[in-house]
Amino acid sequence: MEEFLRELNFIYRRDLTGNYFRLDRRGATDRSDLKVVRAIVSLLDRRHYGTKPLHYDDVHSELVKMFARLIGSGSRVLTKQKNLVALHFLCAFHQTEVRPPKGKLRNPCFLTVDSTSSEHLALSFGVYEKKESGYDQRAIYREVRLARQLTASHKYARPYLVTDLKEQEYLDAREKDERIWGTLFKSALRVRKTRGGHVLSRVHPLTLPRQRRDIHFPELL
């Protein structure tokens, strides 16, 4: 097997862009090697290429440990207000861009607040493309995992950090309007205090025109 892997590394060379391995035909003398490569590649289409999302609890427990080590207190408050810290954490990392050390990507990649299949808030990665109306999310392969909390609710983002915050409870109720669905990534977010508790909402809430209600004609029933 090691000999075969050595052979593979000999016949394929990394290209200058750093994104591909190119076949060096001068090295590829044995066709059986390529048959194996082709056979394996055809099996890898539906594989999960992304890493398993992280859970916010892991970050929070490290935060609690740090406070205990540095000032010898804080674990009680941090545990009691865990959800509020999580909301601010989501806000702090919303619209974080990742890019190569040099240059700029034509399809930029951002970490933004989104929701999972289980309707929990998460920080998800999305890839964007420029359109006439500005940046829009590009469709990506939706990796389905056993836990719905680790699976994206749509094919435009992939969860990276999931929380236990339910969208129903911790996201501004106005975001449930279908007319603005999928546009949260475009806005800056903040944590707002409401009568029902703290929620995540847009810094500049969108004002939507009232929707006309259906006219009922009871006498026709």
Place this chain on the structure above:
Amino acid sequence: MAFRTRRGLSRQEDWLLRRFLSRLQTGEIETSELVAVLIALRACGPGPGLLDWCDTIAHPKRDRGRIWQTGMALWHETVHVDEFFAANPIDIRRIPIAVFDAVVKRIEQLGIEADGLDLHRLYPGGGLWRSFCVN
């Protein structure tokens, strides 16, 4: 009075963390306060999981770490891997890095030897057999 606390923090950092906790208790904290705390904690040796977040918030342009790697891997997958698999037939003269790594892993899992390879046993299905030749 000493500048530093017994636990090695400056008085200023100590006050910053304690104020964060007291404001958190009353539910009054702002996101910028959490950002300041993460930056302060970064210098105090947090675990690798938290450190990556602290580093990310501290740099306007982040070009390393787990968050960066995962984001760049998704970008590579969306731009290069999807395009590779969308081609018919698949062109194995140019393989995206993520797919090449997956091929290597698969070979290691299966323990494939180049000599005496029984492809029919490994990949039953027949249809693929004719397309094994290089384009």
